[in-house]
Amino acid sequence: EAGVAQSPRYKIIEKRQSVAFWCNPISGHATLYWYQQILGQGPKLLIQFQNNGVVDDSQLPKDRFSAERLKGVDSTLKIQPAKLEDSAVYLCASSLVGAAGAIGELFFGEGSRLTVL
């Protein structure tokens, strides 16, 4: 079974520039999450999608971050304009909603490492 795919793996940009990250979840997984992991910290939830609808975006800095999940499959996270403090690994995760015992069991992609100079 193919895992969660993310691209690009690495991105270096200057502050005020824009960047986009792409995620393709595990086939059949209805729920998709974007997490931000700053060096030395645990992952922080940015946004949760259920199919193509947003369930939770309470921690998404909406003045600069946006995300969409068209057709309920793959998703894009965009940052515009980027700030120095956005330097982090952006992790995409998916889960199979409804399976007994699987609530909260997230399958993570390898992540996209962003460096803002």
Place this chain on the structure above:
Amino acid sequence: QKEVEQNSGPLSVPEGAIASLNCTYSDRGSQSFFWYRQYSGKSPELIMFIYSNGDKEDGRFTAQLNKASQYVSLLIRDSQPSDSATYLCAVNSSSGGGADGLTFGKGTHLIIQP
């Protein structure tokens, strides 16, 4: 704000000994609890989850939950050098509407000394 607290370490344990990792959480409404392992430069992977008070064992790993004390722990028996990693405690506090994203602690860096 929901918080999950962990000692960042590093926690150094001799090979073959028991490693004990601890975690506390702030939200009394939390329902499920997870331990993820993260190797340097890699993404987190699930080790164990626990929903009910008490102990849950899986091979060399035992998760312990005490909801009254808002405390969850992970024991690793017969520690191996390959267990050296950062261990993330995560809590699911479903707030309704289908929102069930995990809240993670900062992680404990575990080093198993050969």
